Amino acid sequence: MTAAAAAPAAPRTDLARGSTxxxxxxxxxxxxxxxxxxxxxxxxxxxxxxxxxxxxxxxxxxxxxxxxxxxxxxxxxxxxxxxxxxxxxxxxxxxxxxxxxxxxxxxxxxxxxxxxxxxxxxxxxxxxxxxxxxxxxxxxxxxxxxxxxxxxxxxxxxxxxxxxxxxxxxxxxxxxxxxxxxxxxxxxxxxxxxxxxxxxxxxxxxxxxxxxxxxxxxxxxxxxxxxxxxxxxxxxxxxxxxxxxxxxxxxxxxxxxxxxxxxxxxxxxxxxxxxxxxxxxxxxxxxxxxRPGRPEARASLRGPFALTWLQQRGALLWSCLGLGLMWFATGTLMPEIGTMIDDLVADNAAAQQIFGADPSQLSVSFLAVMIMFAALCCAGYAVVMTQRPKAEETSGRGEIMFSHPVGRTRWLGAQVAVAAIGTTVLLAVSVYATWLGAVVVGWDDQSFGDYTVVVWTYLAALAVFVGLVVALYGWAPRLTGLGWALVAYALIVGMFGGLFDLPDWAYRISPFDWVPDAFSGDFSAGDVALLWGVAAVLVVLGFVGFRRRDLQTG
Incomplete structure (x- = not known):
């Protein structure tokens, strides 16, 4: 062997300074x-x-x-x-x-x-x-x-x-x-x-x-x-x-x-x-x-649910912090909003025709719009987190998980459960942060119980977003992004529906249309039950489809 052949290869120079x-x-x-x-x-x-x-x-x-x-x-x-x-x-x-x-x-x-x-x-x-x-x-x-x-x-x-x-x-x-x-x-x-x-x-x-x-x-x-x-x-x-x-x-x-x-x-x-x-x-x-982990995992961490929680807790923490501060600040504006609306309605006949003449109801209407916007933010979080199984599967980590004694139903169930729990927590943080902000500045027109009712009713609508993504993931993983289409549609209908003069059936496509307006006092147990039923059917369909298809990687 010659000295030239035995010499080590020259270092790469193509990524030297100036070629990053x-x-x-x-x-x-x-x-x-x-x-x-x-x-x-x-x-x-x-x-x-x-x-x-x-x-x-x-x-x-x-x-x-x-x-x-x-x-x-x-x-x-x-x-x-x-x-x-x-x-x-x-x-x-x-x-x-x-x-x-x-x-x-x-x-x-x-x-x-x-x-x-x-x-x-x-x-x-x-x-x-x-x-x-x-x-x-x-x-x-x-x-x-x-x-x-x-x-x-x-x-x-x-x-x-x-x-x-x-x-x-x-x-x-x-x-x-x-x-x-x-x-x-x-x-x-x-x-x-x-x-x-x-x-x-x-x-x-x-x-x-x-x-x-x-x-x-x-x-x-x-x-x-x-x-x-x-x-x-x-x-x-x-x-x-x-x-x-x-x-x-x-x-x-x-x-x-x-x-x-x-x-x-x-x-x-x-x-x-x-x-x-x-x-x-x-x-x-x-x-x-x-931080470095423990030498040996606790018994509570030896399962797909614990792994999924560790993966998603950071996003949940930051989302709760950001949205919590945002809606707390919104709640602190309520007394000023009431005063400004009172003055506007008293001096403006057009405003009375649009909003009505009862100032207390105008403030509540504004608060209801804020709550719906908070629910839309939570719907976006639900779509992102429910898409996590797809990322685990395409990255190859899913195959590693399935090489252990973990069934598909148990693994997907853990993913969906953590996403659903996170969505619930985020909705509760958003709604109760709004309540806390209003209480701090002395605006207590709505009780803690009223806000709790809002949480439970909007949770049914959010379950439909989770169910839709699960169903798409089970049968057509490439189409899970359609969950965002439903979020966008709910946003357009909920915020700007009055502009478009849409027919009633177009409103009913949005899950939020089945939820009574926040603090309105209206409650339809049948509509809320229907939302839960639709969400359950979609989730079951997703599990069935996931068990029937092959895993995808890359």
């Missing part, structure tokens, strides 16, 4: 191919929302009286919290209504897209060890993260362009303002995607990164709402929320582009922070390391 982005282009193409259906559905849904919302505002509320009636609504605390700071109220046109009433919800949807996309292609891939296989090739350290951000930017750009064109085509709105609204909303949502990338460096698990990112969004929502409540048009506090940056562009009223620069600066800064953190941690690790 090697392979980014190939990963971008791979991610786009992998998510072509997912991103197409998201894009089509967002464009359809823009187009339909524009059409509804331009037809149902075409006359000046109807538009000013909506403007009156947007001046109320409920309108400010659920909408925005209230620009252009004195001349409320379709474009102004789109900006005032739609930006918050558009940013919410696009932020969820951003967070899920970034976590899916970074921390989830790293956690499943697929990234390790990819990085065995010529791929730089930061290529995965940069490719995830670039594909997200491309998706947000497509959504912004097509949505703006749909607004122009359907409502004949100003082109520049339409693009300003969609681009500003997309940039604000990208901020939360960058937050998710930072969270992926902090925690070892995708569930924890999701929980942290959603908690940050919840805090941003509260800050924006509290800031806008202080002063019409927004106060200094509003500017600390990325959601407000899109609203402060004042599309269709007094357009200004510079607030969008705040989103760009925030995105760049967060990406830089994520890059620095990624360079100072081990692959597969995180800045917050898990």
């Amino acid at each position: 982005l090697t392979g980014t282009g190939a990963l971008v193409r791979f991610m786009l191919r992998r998510d072509r259906v997912r991103l197409t559905v998201w894009s089509a849904s967002m464009v359809a929302f823009y187009a339909y919302f524009t059409f509804a505002l331009d037809t149902v509320f075409a006359d000046e009286a109807a538009q000013q009636a909506r403007a009156t609504v947007m001046e109320t605390p409920a309108g400010i919290v659920m909408g925005g700071p209230g620009y252009g109220i004195d001349h409320y046109t379709t474009g102004v209504a789109m900006a005032n009433e739609g930006i918050t919800w558009v940013v919410l949807a696009l932020a969820v897209l951003s967070i899920l996309h970034v976590v899916r292609h970074t921390r989830t891939e790293e956690e499943s060890n697929r990234s390790e296989l990819v990085r065995a090739a010529v791929v730089g350290r930061h290529a995965h993260a940069v490719a995830a951000v670039l594909t997200l930017l491309l998706a947000q750009t497509v959504i912004a362009v097509l949505s703006a064109l749909s607004m122009v085509a359907v409502g004949d709105l100003a082109v520049t303002d339409s693009f300003a609204m969609t681009v500003g909303s997309g940039l604000s949502a990208m901020v939360f995607g960058a937050v998710a990338l930072v969270a992926c460096q902090v925690t070892e698990h995708a569930r924890g990164a999701l929980g942290i990112s959603l908690a940050v969004f919840g805090a941003a929502f509260v800050v924006r709402a509290a800031g806008d409540m202080r002063e019409l048009g927004g106060s200094t506090l509003s500017w600390f929320s990325p959601i407000a940056w899109a609203q402060q562009m004042r599309a269709f009223v007094d357009l200004r582009w510079w607030p969008a620069a705040l989103s760009v600066v925030a995105i760049v800064a967060l990406l830089w922070i994520a890059a620095v953190l990624a360079s100072h941690r081990d692959f597969g690790g995180a800045l917050l390391r898990s």
